[in-house]
Amino acid sequence: MSTLALDTADFGNVLQPASPKGKFRLPGVALIQTTHGLQRVMLLTGIVIVAIFLIVAICAPWLAPYGFAQIFQPQQAMSTTHPLGTTVGGFDVLSRIIYGARTAVEVILLAVALSIVVGVPLGVISGYLAGWLDRVLVLVMDALYAFPSLLMAIVVSIMINQGRSGGFTGILSAAVAITVIFVPQYFRVTRNATMAAKVEPYVDAARVAGAKSPRIMFGHILPNVSQSIPVLMTLNAAESILTLAGLGFLGFGIEPNSAAEWGYDLNKARSDIANGIWWTAVFPGAAIVLIVVGVTLIGESLNDVLNPLLRTRGGTTTADEQELVEVVETSEEASQTNEETSQEEDES
Numbered sequence: 001m002s003t004l005a006l007d008t009a010d011f012g013n014v015l016q017p018a019s020p021k022g023k024f025r026l027p028g029v030a031l032i033q034t035t036h037g038l039q040r041v042m043l044l045t046g047i048v049i050v051a052i053f054l055i056v057a058i059c060a061p062w063l064a065p066y067g068f069a070q071i072f073q074p075q076q077a078m079s080t081t082h083p084l085g086t087t088v089g090g091f092d093v094l095s096r097i098i099y100g101a102r103t104a105v106e107v108i109l110l111a112v113a114l115s116i117v118v119g120v121p122l123g124v125i126s127g128y129l130a131g132w133l134d135r136v137l138v139l140v141m142d143a144l145y146a147f148p149s150l151l152m153a154i155v156v157s158i159m160i161n162q163g164r165s166g167g168f169t170g171i172l173s174a175a176v177a178i179t180v181i182f183v184p185q186y187f188r189v190t191r192n193a194t195m196a197a198k199v200e201p202y203v204d205a206a207r208v209a210g211a212k213s214p215r216i217m218f219g220h221i222l223p224n225v226s227q228s229i230p231v232l233m234t235l236n237a238a239e240s241i242l243t244l245a246g247l248g249f250l251g252f253g254i255e256p257n258s259a260a261e262w263g264y265d266l267n268k269a270r271s272d273i274a275n276g277i278w279w280t281a282v283f284p285g286a287a288i289v290l291i292v293v294g295v296t297l298i299g300e301s302l303n304d305v306l307n308p309l310l311r312t313r314g315g316t317t318t319a320d321e322q323e324l325v326e327v328v329e330t331s332e333e334a335s336q337t338n339e340e341t342s343q344e345e346d347e348s
Helices: 003-015 029-033 037-058 093-129 131-146 149-161 167-197 201-208 213-225 229-249 262-268 270-274 279-306 319-347
Strands: none
Touching (some): 037 093, 037 279, 093 131, 093 213, 093 262, 093 279, 131 167, 149 229, 167 213, 167 229, 262 270
16 A cells, blocks of 8 residues: 555544444534533533424424414314414414424524625635725624614515515525624624634745635635634524524514414414413423524534633543643653752762
8 A cells, every 4th residue: 555545544534433344424423422521411412402303394294283374273272182282373383383393494594504605705805805895894794793683683574575474585584684693793703713814824835836815715714714613503593593583573574374483473372371371382482492402502512622722521631631731741750850860969
């Protein structure tokens, strides 16, 4: 085997832990193996919760006993026919929760994807080119970031759907409204990282080699400044759920006959609480809390894994910390040996 082939094989082993030949290795297993203790419990708990909601969202037509817009007798208590009862509008609560998971997942994926596509390239361009373009972009992003997020989402939603919030238009308007809130966050994080990375030696080497600015920005700098994006994605996903619920609760979300939305159901359940009808509000609220908790747990765990300063959670130490401890112990042993040697020389 040649030296080049050996180096390539060793590099592949570093990227992916060794596994039995011919066996499929699930993605993310290596990430879970780097966690320990409380950190691993948080990550696995978040993954399980989010996975359940994803399965429910994908299989909603088969899991829901009824359609999300199918009307029955209003405010029925929990029974075999309606396991979680019915709402004041006559909708089946369980079916609305299941289809609401699909709406939430669609809005989250669309909003986060649009935010990354817009915010990350703008951040790289602004941080690398600087000058007047950077000042203009920073001014615009700061103005968007300073605006109240929920009020901004309401304004953008009204501008897009023009008072009509059907199925696709409602999901699109909600996603775009949330995107306007998230773009400044991705812009800030990417811009700051780009400004620190553009003075690194590998960027100077790329310039000397004759690489164009677009290649340097998106071929060299972007892969090295994107480590914090996964953490920001998970935190934004949790915030997008709350923003979507807020839009629906205030009446600027999706129409109930077009798609199921938990915020709308909570709004219609306000008067039920005073009458002792608790199931119309408890279950949609619990769904919102659970999915937000699950996504947040994943985000916090990823932050602990990717941030070297936080990797000691759960009583573990990283390889760098272990190496530092060994260096310190070796230095102490060497100093003790030198002291003993000097004392022997003095006595002699």
